[in-house]
Amino acid sequence: MNICVVGTGYVGLVTGAVFADLGNDVVCVDNVAEKIATLQAGGMPIYEPGLEEMVARNVADGRLGFTTDLTDAVRRSVVVFITVGTPATDTGQTDLGAVEAVAREIGRAMERYTVVVNKSTVPVGTGDLVREVIERHQSRPVPFDVVSNPEFLREGCAIEDTLRPDRIVIGAPTQQVAMTLLELYAPLERPMIITDVPSAEMIKYASNAFLATKISFVNVIANICELAGADITQVVKGMGLDPRIGPAFLQAGLGYGGSCFPKDTDSLVHTAAALGVDFVLLRAAVETNAERAGHFVRMIEKALAPLDDKRIAVLGLAFKANTDDMREAKSIEVGRHLVELGAQIRAYDPVAMDNARRVLPASVVYCDSPYAAAADADAVALITEWNEFKFLNLERLRAVMRRPVVFDGRNLWEPERMRRLGFEYHSIGRRPVLPA
Amino acid sequence: MRRTKMRRTDPGGITSNQILGIFGTGYAGLVTSVCFAELGHTVTAIDKDHDVVARLSDGTPTIHEPGLQELLTGNLESGRLRFTTKAEDAVVGSDIVFLCVGTPPRADGRADLCQVEEVARTIAPLLDGYKLIVEKSTVPARTAYWVDWTIRRLAGPNREFDVASNPEFLREGTAVQDFLKPDRIVIGADTERARSRLLDLYRKGFHCPIVATSVTTAELIKQTANAFLATKISFINMVSDLCEELGVDVATVARGVGLDPRIGSHFLNAGLGFGGSCLPKDLNALITVAEDNGVDVAMLREVERINTARVERLLAKVDRALWVLPQKVIGVLGVAFKQDTDDIRGAPSLGIIPRLHSAGAIVRVYDPAAAQNIQKLYPPNDRLAYVASAVEAARGADALVILTDWDEFRSLDLGGIRSLMRTPIIVDGRNLFEPARMRAAGFEYHSLGRGEATLRTVPRRVPV
Ligand SMILES: NC(=O)c1ccc[n+]([C@@H]2O[C@H](COP(=O)([O-])OP(=O)(O)OC[C@H]3O[C@@H](n4cnc5c(N)ncnc54)[C@H](O)[C@@H]3O)[C@@H](O)[C@H]2O)c1
Ligand SMILES: NC(=O)c1ccc[n+]([C@@H]2O[C@H](COP(=O)([O-])OP(=O)(O)OC[C@H]3O[C@@H](n4cnc5c(N)ncnc54)[C@H](O)[C@@H]3O)[C@@H](O)[C@H]2O)c1
Numbered sequence: 001m002n003i004c005v006v007g008t009g010y011v012g013l014v015t016g017a018v019f020a021d022l023g024n025d026v027v028c029v030d031n032v033a034e035k036i037a038t039l040q041a042g043g044m045p046i047y048e049p050g051l052e053e054m055v056a057r058n059v060a061d062g063r064l065g066f067t068t069d070l071t072d073a074v075r076r077s078v079v080v081f082i083t084v085g086t087p088a089t090d091t092g093q094t095d096l097g098a099v100e101a102v103a104r105e106i107g108r109a110m111e112r113y114t115v116v117v118n119k120s121t122v123p124v125g126t127g128d129l130v131r132e133v134i135e136r137h138q139s140r141p142v143p144f145d146v147v148s149n150p151e152f153l154r155e156g157c158a159i160e161d162t163l164r165p166d167r168i169v170i171g172a173p174t175q176q177v178a179m180t181l182l183e184l185y186a187p188l189e190r191p192m193i194i195t196d197v198p199s200a201e202m203i204k205y206a207s208n209a210f211l212a213t214k215i216s217f218v219n220v221i222a223n224i225c226e227l228a229g230a231d232i233t234q235v236v237k238g239m240g241l242d243p244r245i246g247p248a249f250l251q252a253g254l255g256y257g258g259s260c261f262p263k264d265t266d267s268l269v270h271t272a273a274a275l276g277v278d279f280v281l282l283r284a285a286v287e288t289n290a291e292r293a294g295h296f297v298r299m300i301e302k303a304l305a306p307l308d309d310k311r312i313a314v315l316g317l318a319f320k321a322n323t324d325d326m327r328e329a330k331s332i333e334v335g336r337h338l339v340e341l342g343a344q345i346r347a348y349d350p351v352a353m354d355n356a357r358r359v360l361p362a363s364v365v366y367c368d369s370p371y372a373a374a375a376d377a378d379a380v381a382l383i384t385e386w387n388e389f390k391f392l393n394l395e396r397l398r399a400v401m402r403r404p405v406v407f408d409g410r411n412l413w414e415p416e417r418m419r420r421l422g423f424e425y426h427s428i429g430r431r432p433v434l435p436a
Numbered sequence: 437m438r439r440t441k442m443r444r445t446d447p448g449g450i451t452s453n454q455i456l457g458i459f460g461t462g463y464a465g466l467v468t469s470v471c472f473a474e475l476g477h478t479v480t481a482i483d484k485d486h487d488v489v490a491r492l493s494d495g496t497p498t499i500h501e502p503g504l505q506e507l508l509t510g511n512l513e514s515g516r517l518r519f520t521t522k523a524e525d526a527v528v529g530s531d532i533v534f535l536c537v538g539t540p541p542r543a544d545g546r547a548d549l550c551q552v553e554e555v556a557r558t559i560a561p562l563l564d565g566y567k568l569i570v571e572k573s574t575v576p577a578r579t580a581y582w583v584d585w586t587i588r589r590l591a592g593p594n595r596e597f598d599v600a601s602n603p604e605f606l607r608e609g610t611a612v613q614d615f616l617k618p619d620r621i622v623i624g625a626d627t628e629r630a631r632s633r634l635l636d637l638y639r640k641g642f643h644c645p646i647v648a649t650s651v652t653t654a655e656l657i658k659q660t661a662n663a664f665l666a667t668k669i670s671f672i673n674m675v676s677d678l679c680e681e682l683g684v685d686v687a688t689v690a691r692g693v694g695l696d697p698r699i700g701s702h703f704l705n706a707g708l709g710f711g712g713s714c715l716p717k718d719l720n721a722l723i724t725v726a727e728d729n730g731v732d733v734a735m736l737r738e739v740e741r742i743n744t745a746r747v748e749r750l751l752a753k754v755d756r757a758l759w760v761l762p763q764k765v766i767g768v769l770g771v772a773f774k775q776d777t778d779d780i781r782g783a784p785s786l787g788i789i790p791r792l793h794s795a796g797a798i799v800r801v802y803d804p805a806a807a808q809n810i811q812k813l814y815p816p817n818d819r820l821a822y823v824a825s826a827v828e829a830a831r832g833a834d835a836l837v838i839l840t841d842w843d844e845f846r847s848l849d850l851g852g853i854r855s856l857m858r859t860p861i862i863v864d865g866r867n868l869f870e871p872a873r874m875r876a877a878g879f880e881y882h883s884l885g886r887g888e889a890t891l892r893t894v895p896r897r898v899p900v
Contacts, residue, residue: 124682152696167695193692199684203692206675210668210699213735217667220726220733221660227729228577230656234649238657241620241645242605244702245664275681281667281674281742284735291732 001025001184004077006070006102007084008035010046010259010325011119011151014158015083017051020058022187027065027073039066047324047351050159070102074109079180082106082130083119083151087259092266094123103130107137110144115180117147121204121264123271127171127197145177148197150204155258156322168192171200205271208264209282214249215256216285219292222252222429232429233411252429254383254409255292257319257328262289293333296381296409299426301341303405304379308342311402313373316384316410317360318352326355330409331383335360338381348373350386371400379405385412394421453477454637457526457533459555461488461519463499463713463779464572464604465536467611470504473511474616475641481519482526492519500778500805503612527562532637535583536572536604540713545720547576556583560590567597568633572604574658574718576725580624580651598630601651603658608712609776621646624654659725662718663736668703669710670742676706676885677749686885687867706885708839708865709746711773713781716743746884747787750837750865753882754792757861758835762796765858767829770840770866772806780809784865785839792837793820802829804842827856835861838868850877 001024005016008030016028030036035045042059044052058064067073074080084098099120106116118130131146148171153161168185170192172178178194185192193203222232232252240247256262265286272279304310319329326332331347338345339361346365349356353366367373370389374380374397382389390412398404398421406418408427415433418425425433453476458469461483469481483489488498495509511517520526527533537551552573559569569587571580584599591597601624606614621638623646625631631648638646647657672690679686686706694701710716719740726733758764773783780786789810793799798819801807807822816822823829826845830836830853838845846868854860854877862874864883874881 124684166697167692169692191695193688193695195688195692196684198682199688200692202675202679202682202684202689206689207693207696207699209675210671210693211696213667213671214664214699216735217664220731220735221656221663223731224577224722224726224729224733225653225656227731228652228656228725230577230653231649234647234653235657235660238620238622238647238649238654239661239664241647242661242665243619244668244700245661246698246700248698272678275678277674277677277681279674279678281670281735281738284738288732288735 001079002077003027003079003081003184004029004073005081005083006030006073006106007082007098007120008039008045008066009083009085010048010155010158011153012081012083013039013046013055014048014051014153014162015081015119015151016064017054017058018159018162019184020064021054023063024184025063026058027067027076029067029070029073031068031070033068036066036068048155048158049322054159070105071109074106074114075111077114079115079117079184080106081117081119081149086120086122086263088263088266093270094263094267096122096126096129099126099130100133103133104137107134108139110134110138110142111140112142114142114144115147115177116144117149117181119149119151121150121208121260122201123267124198124201124205125271127201145173146197147172147177147181148200149181150200152204152207155325156320163188165190169200169203170194171197173197205264205268208261209268209285211249212256212261212265212289213282213285215251216288218250218252219255219288219428223295225429229431231431235429251411253292253385253411254296254330254334254428255289257330259325259327262286262328293330293337296330296407296428297334297337297341300338300379300381300407303407303424303426306342307338310342310378311344311346311376312338313370313377313380313401314338314345314347314364315349315370315373315380315382315389316386317347317349317356318384321384321386324351324355326352326359329356329359329384331356332359334381334383334409335364339363346373346375346377349384350388352384371396375400376402378403379407381407381409382412383409385410394418394423398422452640454531455529456480457482457530459526459533459535460537460551460573461492461498462536462538463501463608463611464606465534466492466497466499467501467504467606467615468534468536468572468604469517470507470511471612471615473514473517474507477516477637479511479517480526480530481517482521482523483519484521486521489519489521501608501611502776507612523558524562527559527567528564530567532568532570532633533559534570534572534602539573539575539717541717541720544724546724547574547717547721549575549579549582552579552583553586556586557590560587560595563587563591563595563597565596566629568630569597569599570634571599571601571655574603574662574714575601575655576659576721577652577655579655598625598627599651600625600630600634601654602634603654605658605661608779609774616641618642618644620644622654622657623648624651626651659718659722662715663722663739665703666710666715666719666743667736667739670739672704672706673709673746673884674742679706679885685871705841705867707746707841707867708750708784708884709743711782711784713779716740716782746865747784747791749884750784750788750863751791753863753884754835754837757863757880757882761792763798764834765798765800765832766792767826767833767836768792768799768801769803769826769829769836769838769845770842771801771803771810772840772842775840775842776805778805778809780806780813783839785810786813788837788839789814789820800829800833802826803840804844827853830856833857834859835863838862838864838866841866841868850874850879854878
């Protein structure tokens with residue numbers, strides 16, 4: 001099938017590469033010329049395991065191309081995916097500017113029946129909006145359909161998620177239209193849900209909102225554990241074995257960040273409010289999440305105060321492991337607070353440091369290894385749960401530090417082990433390990 | 437006593453059969469008793485209710501639970517199980533004493549620990565040598581500390597005992613099955629002695645993961661698990677309200693959401709919310725413990741509020757469907773808090789039936805198992821009757837209101853039901869039916885989270 005993907009970010013590039021890999025002819029479009037130039041030259045604008053090889057392979061085989069020319073790409077395609085960004089505005093609503101702009105251009109370009117698929121995460125009702133915009137801007141009155149096909153991939157394992165999704169959701173106005181997408185996805189042999197457009201849009205928001213709620217739930221319980229003297233890791237082990245609950249997304253810590261959960265939860269709160277439903281439960285989950293960084297900084301302050309003469313090594317900056325994405329990363333807030341309190345910060349992240357430079361306070365010093373960051377530090381603060389931190393040589397880490405104090409925002413290490421190694425160790429929802 | 441000694445000298449040191457005393461023969465206690473007896477242990481179960489003890493000793497189950505009858509009769513016959521009202525029988529000579537007494541909510545939401553404290557006081561003077569005392573009742577974090585304190589104060593010096601926690605996760609309706617094949621066993625012990633004895637007890641016959649942790653953590657696990665399940669239900673009910681506004685079907689949304697294994701499809705049925713003797717009370721108890729400790733649990737408070745509001749939402753639908761209630765005949769299907777149980781504690785029916793009645797409606801109630809229990813609360817009168825079948829409840833009714841997800845309601849003969857009713861209106865608090873099917877069967881059908889969509893002539897759902 002001839003496909004075009006508009007918006008070559010995380011979602012667009014991965015979707016395009018995977019569909020090409022499945023044998024389709026794919027053109028990826030973006031309006032940022034450098035991005036397209038980079039891709040055409042064989043470069044990678046984002047970090048994603050396995051993506052570079054997959055893109056290279058399909059470009060070499062002539063199934064995948066890149067362009068800034070939307071009109072040409074749309075005219076050659078049967079199915080057009082919209083995968084542009086849908087950031088949150090300052091008030092938490094969804095900025096649909098890019099979606100609307102793309103819809104306009106698609107309308108102008110369209111010369112024959114086309115299926116326009118919205119893959120960007122958009123508020124319920126956007127499907128209708130896209131249809132209206134296209135209609136209004138069509139240069140020729142050819143028929144078209146708008147389908148919702150929300151994306152569930154996670155950065156860091158985006159390829160795997162796209163090849164083996166838990167479910168494929170297709171919201172289509174008629175069964176016939178749904179068939180086009182069914183055909184496209186059939187080789188994946190995964191469960192499909194075929195429904196109407198608003199239900200499909202809702203599934204995406206409700207899923208992310210629930211996962212956000214799960215994380216905040218556990219963080220509230222972690223707060224209770226800290227005061228009751230219980231151990232959150234044991235609590236979640238006990239509850240996660242209940243199959244109705246499941247162990248996933250039960251890690252207490254600094255809470256969620258990234259480009260999806262924060263904006264999608266805000267957006268659902270707004271959609272609900274517009275419909276006259278006050279989604280207090282979700283608002284509470286959002287507030288709980290917003291308090292995590294402050295909670296962590298207070299923990300640091302309590303143990304180290306005053307901070308103005310302290311040097312703190314921050315390990316991990318990305319919003320989660322296996323990505324260079326800094327959007328809504330907890331390191332931003334923690335870093336800002338610590339700098340405000342006068343601490344000197346030396347940071348290390350395996351891949352996100354370039355992106356971090358743009359959003360962290362200017363005084364932050366970037367190092368090429370965790371040990372370099374920890375050199376002469378009064379404390380280490382772990383923000384992102386990178387696997388390589390799990391397997392750090394902790395003896396070596398302690399040896400280079402001025403004071404062996406560790407604040408673990410992700411409960412990555414075992415308190416017992418930290419005690420044995422002679423650390424003072426503070427983590428989330430567990431008793432601290434204090435110097436004897 | 438002699439048997440105890442002999443067994444302890446068994447070669448290999450693996451204690452096989454133990455002598456257990458169990459306090460409380462309600463849902464949790466009775467199932468625990470018959471199941472441990474079935475596994476070969478010698479069980480003495482005590483309840484202070486003479487009636488209950490007499491009936492159980494006769495082999496008559498006091499609760500409705502699949503599989504219970506056979507286990508009860510079989511183990512009474514084998515002599516491994518007996519019931520008593522005398523605490524000595526359960527404590528003296530036993531290795532482990534389980535607390536399975538009730539911990540109902542007090543008016544202020546806290547768990548009422550009177551029964552637990554009473555058992556602690558009862559046990560204290562009866563201690564004869566080392567005894568392991570295990571909380572199986574669901575109790576707030578730190579209760580074990582107070583049980584220990586109470587016994588220590590009253591038992592006199594040199595009494596050896598430990599207090600451990602072993603929360604019970606069985607669900608009414610599948611209690612026997614849940615007890616014998618649990619997802620996990622949680623053992624909370626602060627001494628090696630207590631931990632190894634509990635591990636011993638569960639070594640034989642169980643093949644699930646065991647989480648061994650501290651007493652306080654174990655206590656918290658149970659309440660947290662229930663609070664999370666409650667959160668899941670309230671979450672989907674909130675989404676259900678949104679779906680009504682958007683004219684989409686919450687069942688489809690839940691299916692799409694539940695296919696994510698990090699979420700799972702369980703407990704995502706929109707409807708009247710959670711009830712029963714556990715979820716509401718455990719949630720509330722967790723909230724109070726947290727707030728006592730200064731933890732902000734606005735999220736959990738909201739879970740509770742959403743659930744309470746479900747009853748109002750259903751009543752509003754009844755109002756909208758029937759307009760004026762006085763003298764309208766309403767058939768109520770189901771009063772149990774969920775299917776396969778006779779338990780009505782915390783059931784939405786408790787909020788709904790009196791409200792319909794006081795609004796002037798003529799209420800006819802049917803439940804396959806729980807009618808007896810609700811009759812005790814609301815005796816029949818000229819406008820409240822208890823009938824023997826769903827068909828009877830529908831006869832001449834202006835509307836049927838479904839409050840429990842009993843399977844037998846799903847397989848009702850809809851044509852027959854409709855022909856008996858004065859007006860074919862169904863208000864379904866459990867979303868048991870497909871709106872399209874009900875429309876085809878000639879019903880005006882109101883459910884939750886699909887409300888407006890269900891009345892639309894052109895279905896918006898594209899069938900798969
Ligand atoms: N990143 C994720 O993990 C993830 C997962 C699921 C869903 N989503 C959703 O997918 C959508 C895209 O997310 P993303 O992370 O890929 O965003 P992104 O910001 O990485 O990529 C968006 C791309 O669209 C391009 N673009 C913007 N306007 C354009 C226009 N008018 N014409 C052509 N190109 C244009 C941008 O230049 C950018 O390259 C969002 O709605 C997001 O919520 C993202
Ligand atoms: N019912 C469930 O599904 C379930 C599941 C898991 C845990 N639990 C927990 O187990 C505990 C018991 O629940 P239940 O539903 O069985 O309660 P219940 O009220 O049905 O039973 C409690 C029994 O204890 C007896 N009792 C009270 N004080 C006593 C005393 N001093 N001596 C002897 N007997 C006494 C009462 O007469 C009653 O029969 C609660 O903490 C509950 O939260 C219940």
